[in-house]
Amino acid sequence: MQPGHYPPPYPPLQPPRPQPRVRPRVRWVATPPPGAGPQRRPAQVAPYTGPPAYRTPPRWGFPNLIWRFPTTVPGMRAEGPRPLERLRLLAPFAVVSLWGLAAMALAGAAAELWQYVLLLISRDSALDVDVVAASDGLVWVTSTMALVLGLVALTLTLWWLFVARITAAAETGFEPPRSVREVLAGVLVPGVNLAMAGSIAAELEHAVLRRPPDQRPRPSKLVRGWWAAWIVNWVLLVLVVFWRLRDGVQAEAESVLLTGLVDLSAAVLATLTAVLVRRLTNLLAPIAEDKLRLLRVLRVIDAPEPELRAVRQPGAVR
Numbered sequence: 001m002q003p004g005h006y007p008p009p010y011p012p013l014q015p016p017r018p019q020p021r022v023r024p025r026v027r028w029v030a031t032p033p034p035g036a037g038p039q040r041r042p043a044q045v046a047p048y049t050g051p052p053a054y055r056t057p058p059r060w061g062f063p064n065l066i067w068r069f070p071t072t073v074p075g076m077r078a079e080g081p082r083p084l085e086r087l088r089l090l091a092p093f094a095v096v097s098l099w100g101l102a103a104m105a106l107a108g109a110a111a112e113l114w115q116y117v118l119l120l121i122s123r124d125s126a127l128d129v130d131v132v133a134a135s136d137g138l139v140w141v142t143s144t145m146a147l148v149l150g151l152v153a154l155t156l157t158l159w160w161l162f163v164a165r166i167t168a169a170a171e172t173g174f175e176p177p178r179s180v181r182e183v184l185a186g187v188l189v190p191g192v193n194l195a196m197a198g199s200i201a202a203e204l205e206h207a208v209l210r211r212p213p214d215q216r217p218r219p220s221k222l223v224r225g226w227w228a229a230w231i232v233n234w235v236l237l238v239l240v241v242f243w244r245l246r247d248g249v250q251a252e253a254e255s256v257l258l259t260g261l262v263d264l265s266a267a268v269l270a271t272l273t274a275v276l277v278r279r280l281t282n283l284l285a286p287i288a289e290d291k292l293r294l295l296r297v298l299r300v301i302d303a304p305e306p307e308l309r310a311v312r313q314p315g316a317v318r
Contacts, residue, residue: 150266
């Protein structure tokens with residue numbers, strides 16, 4: 001067999017193609033071994049060097065006011081006290097003025113009774129000028145003071161009435177059955193107040209007791225007694241006004257006696273009004289400030305003295 005004349009039985013072997021090299025995606029991070037770096041030192045607390053000092057007055061801080069409850073911040077809309085708080089603040093002043101009116105009315109009744117006794121004695125014998133002058137002066141002083149205290153007590157009681165109506169409406173959620181004009185007319189207009197004053201008091205008591213608004217008010221014994229004293233006082237007052245228009249010594253003596261009865265009825269009415277105001281206030285605000293036991297530190301006995309710095313730190317500026 002000659003070489004080159006016959007084809008080879010197998011094809012010649014070809015060298016394999018080179019494959020591309022794939023690099024793995026690896027991120028090398030070099031970190032120092034543990035303990036190789038410097039150790040972190042704990043932060044040291046600097047010593048106290050006194051209060052802070054500023055070159056200029058700071059613009060931040062608390063508002064310039066006296067802290068109280070409730071707190072009112074300048075520049076903001078002030079919220080007034082609630083009706084319940086106003087009622088608690090107003091009720092003691094009304095009660096005190098009513099008790100003062102009752103005491104002065106009793107003094108006026110005693111002065112009128114003394115003057116009536118002097119008029120009875122003067123029918124048979126002459127009276128001392130000083131005694132008559134003292135009696136007239138006492139009557140004038142007591143009547144004037146009773147008039148002034150009556151105006152003050154009437155103003156405070158009416159104020160308390162309106163605040164109590166608002167408080168009762170806020171507590172029960174129902175509007176008062178009468179308007180402000182109707183209440184003023186029912187208390188101040190002669191003749192009308194004889195019938196409406198008791199109804200206003202009964203309606204207020206009905207609302208204070210949290211009774212249903214569709215139920216008819218049933219006044220208590222205190223309200224009925226106050227209503228009767230109110231009517232008697234007004235009837236006697238009108239009777240005295242008409243009796244003083246009569247002429248004669250007997251009419252003058254009887255007018256003095258009737259004036260004493262008016263003063264006595266006014267004392268009873270002021271007393272019942274004070275009791276009624278206090279009762280309704282306690283029903284609306286059962287926790288009164290005078291019934292709370294307030295504790296405060298007056299002094300400390302055998303207490304160790306506080307430790308004070310002997311010398312202020314340098315650089316501390318007040």
